[in-house]
Amino acid sequence: MVDYEYCSQKLYKPHPLISMNHFIGVVAMPNFVEVAKVADIRAGEGKVVNVKGTPVALFNVDGNFHAMSNTCLHMGGPLGEGFLEGKKVTCPWHGWEYDVSTGICELSGAKVASYKVKVEEGKVLVAID
Ligand code: FES
Numbered sequence: 001m002v003d004y005e006y007c008s009q010k011l012y013k014p015h016p017l018i019s020m021n022h023f024i025g026v027v028a029m030p031n032f033v034e035v036a037k038v039a040d041i042r043a044g045e046g047k048v049v050n051v052k053g054t055p056v057a058l059f060n061v062d063g064n065f066h067a068m069s070n071t072c073l074h075m076g077g078p079l080g081e082g083f084l085e086g087k088k089v090t091c092p093w094h095g096w097e098y099d100v101s102t103g104i105c106e107l108s109g110a111k112v113a114s115y116k117v118k119v120e121e122g123k124v125l126v127a128i129d
Contacts, residue, residue: 030116030127038122041065046089046100048080051128055080056115058124059100061087065119066100067126069112073105079112 035049035058046059048070055070057080066087070080077093087101097106103114116127 028129031129032116032118032125032127034123035067035126036124038065038119038124041124044084046080046082046084048078049126051115051126054128056126056128057082057089057100058117058126059084059089061100065117065124067115067117068098068100068103069114071112072096072098073108073110073112 033051035051035056036047041047041058041060043060043062046057049056049058049067055078056067057070057078059066059080061084068079070078072079072091072093074091074094074096077091077096079089079091079098082089082092084100087099088097088106089100090097096108098104098112099106101114103112105111113128118125
């Protein structure tokens with residue numbers, strides 16, 4: 001039995017047919033995995049890293065790390081091996097360009113998956129789920 005008054009501080013009482021799990025069970029914590037040392041990727045460079053078997057493109061933009069899918073939307077080129085200029089990476093196969101902070105392809109407007117990144121104690125960690 002859920003004590004709704006305790007959970008909501010009396011500000012909100014959900015409909016009795018809505019499970020309290022709807023409110024408290026759906027917030028999953030990101031599962032971060034160490035993928036590199038900060039020193040491994042210099043500013044202005046990228047690298048392909050492996051997160052639980054998934055290739056991820058990791059970029060260092062002026063000390064800020066960004067992670068996104070490594071697979072280009074055109075024909076699957078390896079974005080982590082592309083040329084990085086500012087926040088823009090150019091696919092090494094045919095030149096499609098992506099904003100590494102959003103995963104958005106400038107040409108098509110489509111988006112590859114982008115992932116959460118954090119830096120702790122000189123380590124770069126990425127969460128893909
Ligand atoms: S595979 Fe990336 S532009 Fe063609």
